[in-house]
Amino acid sequence: xxxxxxxxxxxxxxxxxxxxxxxxxxxxxxxxxxxxxxxxxxxxxxxxxxxxxxxxxxxxxxxxxxxxxxxxxxxxxxxxxxxxxxxxxxxxxxxxxxxxxxxxxxxxxxxxxxxxxxxxxxxxxxxxxxxxxxxxxxxxxxxxxxxxxxxxxxxxxxxxxxxxxxxxxxxxxxxxxxxxxxxxxxxxxxxxxxxxxxxxxxxxxxxxxxxxxxxxxxxxxxxxxxxxxxxxxxxxxxxxxxxxxxxxxxxxxxxxxxxxxxxxxxxxxxxxxxxxxxxxxxxxxxxxxxxxxxxxxxxxxxxxxxxxxxxxxxxxxxxxxxxxxxxxxxxxxxxxxxxxxxxxxxxxxxxxxxxxxxxxxxxxxxxxxxxxxxxxxxxxxxxxxxxxxxxxxxxxxxxxxxxxxxxxxxxxxxxxxxxxxxxxxxxxxxxxxxxxxxxxxxxxxxxxxxxxxxxxxxxxxxxxxxxxxxxxxxxxxxxxxxxxxxxxxxxxxxxxxxxxxxxxxxxxxxxxxxxxxxxxxxxxxxxxxxxxxxxxxxxxxxxxxxxxxxxxxxxxxxxxxxxxxxxxxxxxxxxxxxxxxxxxxxx
Numbered sequence: 001x002x003x004x005x006x007x008x009x010x011x012x013x014x015x016x017x018x019x020x021x022x023x024x025x026x027x028x029x030x031x032x033x034x035x036x037x038x039x040x041x042x043x044x045x046x047x048x049x050x051x052x053x054x055x056x057x058x059x060x061x062x063x064x065x066x067x068x069x070x071x072x073x074x075x076x077x078x079x080x081x082x083x084x085x086x087x088x089x090x091x092x093x094x095x096x097x098x099x100x101x102x103x104x105x106x107x108x109x110x111x112x113x114x115x116x117x118x119x120x121x122x123x124x125x126x127x128x129x130x131x132x133x134x135x136x137x138x139x140x141x142x143x144x145x146x147x148x149x150x151x152x153x154x155x156x157x158x159x160x161x162x163x164x165x166x167x168x169x170x171x172x173x174x175x176x177x178x179x180x181x182x183x184x185x186x187x188x189x190x191x192x193x194x195x196x197x198x199x200x201x202x203x204x205x206x207x208x209x210x211x212x213x214x215x216x217x218x219x220x221x222x223x224x225x226x227x228x229x230x231x232x233x234x235x236x237x238x239x240x241x242x243x244x245x246x247x248x249x250x251x252x253x254x255x256x257x258x259x260x261x262x263x264x265x266x267x268x269x270x271x272x273x274x275x276x277x278x279x280x281x282x283x284x285x286x287x288x289x290x291x292x293x294x295x296x297x298x299x300x301x302x303x304x305x306x307x308x309x310x311x312x313x314x315x316x317x318x319x320x321x322x323x324x325x326x327x328x329x330x331x332x333x334x335x336x337x338x339x340x341x342x343x344x345x346x347x348x349x350x351x352x353x354x355x356x357x358x359x360x361x362x363x364x365x366x367x368x369x370x371x372x373x374x375x376x377x378x379x380x381x382x383x384x385x386x387x388x389x390x391x392x393x394x395x396x397x398x399x400x401x402x403x404x405x406x407x408x409x410x411x412x413x414x415x416x417x418x419x420x421x422x423x424x425x426x427x428x429x430x431x432x433x434x435x436x437x438x439x440x441x442x443x444x445x446x447x448x449x450x451x452x453x454x455x456x457x458x459x460x461x462x463x464x465x466x467x468x469x470x471x472x473x474x475x476x477x478x479x480x481x482x483x484x485x486x487x488x489x490x491x492x493x494x495x496x497x498x499x500x501x502x503x504x505x506x507x508x509x510x511x512x513x514x515x516x517x518x519x520x521x522x523x524x525x526x527x528x529x530x531x532x533x534x535x536x537x538x539x540x541x542x543x544x545x546x547x548x549x550x551x552x553x554x555x556x557x558x559x560x561x562x563x564x565x566x567x568x569x570x571x572x573x574x575x576x577x578x579x580x581x582x583x584x585x586x587x
Contacts, residue, residue, distance in 0.1 A: 055199075056195045056196060056198075056199040058188070058192055058538060058539065058540065058541070059156075059160060059187065059188040059191040059192055059195075060188075061180075061183055061184055061187075061188050062183055062187070064179050064180070064183070064408070070164075070165070073164070073165040074165045074168055074169060074179065076165065077165040077166050077168070077169035078169045078172065078173065078405050080166075080169070081115070081169050081170065081173050082405075083113065085104075085114045085115065085116065085117050086115065086116040086117070086170075086264050086267075087116070087117050087118075088116050088117065088118040088263055088264070088267045088287070089118070089119065090119060090121045090125060090129075090285060090286055090287060091270070091280075091284065091285040091286075092121070092125060092128050092129045092132055092284055092286070093128070093129075093132035093135075093280070093281060093284075094132075094280030094281060097119075097121075097125065098119050099119045099120060099121060099122060099125065100119075101119055101120040101122070101289075102117060102118075102119050103117075103118055103119065103120060103260060103287070104116065104117055104118075105118065105174055105260060105261060105262075105263045105264060106261075106417065107173055107174065107176070107450070108175070108176035108261075108413060108414040108415065108416050108417065108450055108451050109176050109402070109403050109404070109405075109413045109414040109449070109450035109451075109452070110403070110449060110450050111418075111447075111449070111450055111451065112449075113173075115170075115173055115174045115263075115264050116174065116263045116264040116267075118260075118263050118267075118287050119287065120287055120288050120289050120292075121286050121287060121288045121293075122292070123292060123295075123296050125286070126255070126286060126288060126292070126293060126296040126297070127296060127300070129255050129284035129286045130227055130255055130284075130296075130297070130300055130302065132281050132284060133227045133253035133254065133255055133281060133282070133283075133284050134226070134227055134253065134302055135281060136253055136279060136281035136282055137223070137226075137227070137252075137253045139279075140223075140248075140251055140252075140253060140279065140281075140282050141222060141223040141251040141252075142251075143251070145201055145202060145204075145205060145221070145251075146202070148198075148201070148248075148249055148250075148251065149198035149199075149201055149202055149249065150198075150277075151273070151276050151277045151278050152194040152195070152197065152198045152245065152249055152276070153194070153195060153198050154276040154277060155194050155245075155272050155273050155275075155276035155278075156190075156191045156194040156195045156198075158272050158275060158276060159186075159187060159190060159191050159194075159272060160187070160191050163268070163272050163275075164187050166268060167186045167187065167190075167237065167265060167268050167269070167272070168182045168183060168186055168187060170186075170237075170264040170265040170268050171185060171186040171237045171262075171265045172404055172405055173264070173405060174261070174262060174263070174264040174265055175234055175235070175237070175261065175262055175265065175416065176367075176368070176404065176413040176414050176415070176416060176450075177367060177404065177413070178367075178404040178408075178410055178411065178412065178413065179404065179408055181366060181367045181412075182237075185236050185237050185238050186237035186238060186265060189236070189238035189538075189539060190237060190238035190241045190242070190269070192538070192539035192540065192557070193238055193241060193242040193245065193246070193539055193556075193557065194241070194245060196539050196540045196557065197242070197245070197246050197249055197561070197562055198249060200558075200559040200561075200562050201249055201250060201562050203559070204221055204559075204562065204563065204566075205221065207219070209570065214574060214575050214576040215572055215573060215574040215575065216572075216573050216575070217570065217571065217572050217573075218570075218571050219568050219569070219570055219571070220568065220569040220571060221250070221251075221563075221566040221568055222251065222566060222567045222568065222569050223247075223250055223251030223252040223253075223565070223566065223567065224247075224252055224304035224305050224331070224334060224565065224566070224567050225304055225330060225331055225567065226300075226302040226303055226304030226305075226329075226330060226331065226333075227252070227253050227254065227255055227300075227302055227303065227304055228247040228252045228253070228254045228255070228304055228305040228306070228307055228334075228565070229254075229255050229257070229293075229297040229303065229305070229306050229307070230243040230244040230247065230254050230255070230256040230257065230307045230308075231243070231257050231290075231293070231294075231306065231307070231308045231309070231310060231314075231318075232244070232256070232257070232258055232259055232262070232266065232309060233259050233262070233309045233310050234259040234260075234261040234262040234416050235262075235367070235370045235371060235372070235416070236371075237262060237265040237266065237269065239309050239556075240256075240258055240259070240262060240265075240266045240269060241266075241269045241273075242556055242557075243256070243307045243308070243309060244256040244270075244283050244307075245273065245283075246307070246556075246561060246562055246565060247305065247307060247565040248273075248278070248282050248283055249562065249565075250562055250565040250566050251566075252304070252305070252565055253281065253282055253283070254282065254283045254284070255283075255284045255286055255297065256270070256283055256284065256285055256286060257286055257287065257288050257290075257293045258285070258287060260287070261416050261417055263287065266285075267285065270283065270285045290314070294314075294317065294318055294321070295321075298318070298321045298322055298325055299325070299328075301328050301329055301330055302330060303322070303329055303333050304330075304331060304333055304334065305333050305334035305335065305336070305565070306318055306322070306333060306334070306335045306336065306337070307336050307337075307565075308335075308336065308337040308338070309337065309338045309339075309372075310337075310339065311339060311340070312339045312340070312471075312549050315337040315339050315551070318335065318337075319335055319337075322335060331567075334564060334565070335552070336551075336552050336554050336564055337551045337552055338372065338502075338544075338545055338546070338550065338551035338552075338554075338556070339372075339549060339550055339551045340372045340471050340473065340500070340502065340550060341372060341373065341376075341471065341500040341501070341502025341503055341525075341546055341550045342376050342377060342468075342469065342470065342471055342498040342500040342502075343363075343373055343374060343375050343376055343377070343500075343502055343503040343504055343505075343525070343534045343535075344375070344376070344377050344378070344379065344494050344504045344505070344524075344525075344534070345359065345360055345363070345375050345377075345378045345379070345504075345505045345506075345507065345533070345534060346379050346487075346490065346491065346494055346504070346505070346506045346507065346517060346521075347378065347379060347380045347381060347384065347388070347507045347508075348381065348487055348506070348507065348508035348509075348510060348513050348517075349381045349383050349384060349484045349487070350508050350509040350510040350513060351384065351507035351508050351509065351531075352507065352509060352531070353384060353387055353388055353391065354391075355507060355531060355532075356380075356384075356388060356507045357388060357391040357392055357395060358395070359375075359505065359507070359532060359533035360375055360378055360392065360477065360533070361392070361395050361396070361399070362533050362535070363375035363505075363533035363534050363535045363536075364376070364455070364457075364475065364477035365399060365411065365412055365455045365475050365477075366411075366412060366535065367412055368412045368413065368414070368415050368453065368474060368475045369472065369473065369474045369475040369476065369477070370415060370416060370420075370473055370474065371535055372502060372503075372550075373502060373503040373527065373534055373535040373536075373537065373544075374473075374534070374535060375477055375505070375533065375534045375535070376471065376472050376476075376477055376478070377467075377468050377477070377478050377479075377480070378477060378478070378479045378480070379463075379479075379480050379482055379490050379493075379494065380479055380480070380481050380482070381481075381482060381483070381484035381487065382481050382482065382483055382484055383484045384484075385481045389440060389459075389479075392440070392441065392457055393440060393441050393457070396441040396442065396455055396457060397441075399411045399412070399455050401413065401414075401452060401454065401455065403450075412455070412475065413450070413452075414450035414451040414452045414453075415451045415452075415453055415474055415475070416451070417451060418447065418451060420451065420473070420474060421445065421447050421451035421453065423472075423473075423474065424445055424453045424472075424474040424475075424476065425445050425453075427467065427472055427474070427476055428443055428444075428445060428453075428456065428476070430466070430467065431443065431456075431458050431467070434465065436460055436461040436462040436465055437458055437459070437460050437461075437465065437467065437478075438458065438459045438460075439456065439457075439458055440457050440458070440459050440479075441455070441456065441457040442454035442455050442456030442457060442475075442476075443456050443458075453474060453475050453476075454475070455475045456475060456476045456477070457477055457479065458476065458477070458478045458479065459478075459479050459480075459481065460478050460479065460480050461480075462480075463480045463482075463490075463493055463497065464497060465478070468480060468497065468498075469497055469498045470498075471500065487513070488516070488520075491516070491517055491520040491521060492520060494521060494524060495520060495521055495523070495524045499548055499549045500546070500548055500549055500550045501523060501524055501525055501526060501546045501547045501548035501549075501550045502525060502526055502527065502545075502546030502550035502551070503525050503526070503527040503528070503529070503534040503535070503537075503546065504521060504524050504525035504527075504528055504529070504534055505528075505529035505530070505531075505532060505533055505534040506518075506521070506528075506529070506530055506531075507531055508530075508531070509531075514530055518530075523547070523548075525546060526544070526545045526546030526547055526550065526551075526553045526555075527542055527544055527545075527546065537557070538557075539556075539557035540557060540558070542557075543555035543556065543557045543558025543560075543561070544556050544557055
């Protein structure tokens, strides 16, 4: 039996804290902390494979009802940020560094408010960050995984508790999120990333090869040799924490370039990791111009990996340049990326109309459609379209767009910046100029105070119009109405009309249609939903990622993601001397 297999076959009795947790199914913070400590310390008699699932659970999402303690704490944190400009340095080798190239993060819904002042690192400073990270690599790589995991458990506890309100406030003010969108991102998802990644890392140590006498075998899960560059987007605070945190958890050193438009929240995540015990040089916090940062990391012989979320052109550039530079690298860099999608809702004539309407409203317009998984194209049968159209228009009128800090009834706020606003305006101008496109709701935008775009629903006569093929990344969704009896052709059209493959959803009550659609659309989405919207993946429940040009589909939030940040070593130890070089067949 392989090492650790007895833990599955013959579980040892859990210590009292774990038994108590199971018996009462409590979520008491003290019990959870006790269990996580036992997990991290590898206490004798404590069977990890049987208790980790019970000990690590998805973080509950708080409701922020009027008068609740969490609402009061959040409102205080929001008030503390009003009219305030945070100062955020580069952090290189544990030292705060300022350069002359000053930038500002603006509040999306009130662009007169400078949320954060920060500076760009120049090429010399990025190289200094790389060297500082490399200086810490060996010691960090050799630190037991139990110790590294404990840091991330503690960071999750801090976010779950005393640091929650501040992180949510920075995400709301800096990235324009409503309270619930900030909560499911900067609190729940980030906490889940840290806890579940740590859980998976601990469990990974039990995945060992078989041993045959007179030898024993084991696998060491080493880090990559060199440094990992983490390049994070604006739309999820949790993604930034995960892009930098997951490689660090596995013993890597990281040079993190946060998004300019998520700087305030990203810096808070970095501070929380340091507070939790992360050594200063393990992650370097390096705001920088994108092309300069890319050029500098790609020029280093020590580049071991890139962890990226962002646009397709940027990811292709990084991949191409890395390929062109292979001769200089000490190893083949791991390149992991998630690049967005052209996500769909397919509606069959047997679908539940209420689910279709509510799912589409939420998926297309939550956080202004600025989610990689947001529904951007909908295919509706002509038999259902009159009712679905009316209901969509009715619900769209109820959506409140505005300031999410002053009005908690706001459903979504402004888009992130002037570049995004200009892109949305260009799409709306395309709609106005095309005879194939009709605005059935919304269609207006205004950037006088903030970068506001109305939730817009567009009907198209052409299923191959650019609005049905290209990523929009804003609050604009297009609908194509098809003859109900031609749904099979539509399924093939969905699969072939765009190069993306991130998320998609089918709405149908007919089980045969569900089975058929699931087969035809098998490669159209990395996250596939049946009678549910195309957004809302949860760490450990629906690991996230897509293929085709949507990315490398490494499934963040799942157990296999952390394996990508290791370079395993197989070790064989023989316990008896080799007495001859001859084999038995040689007589």
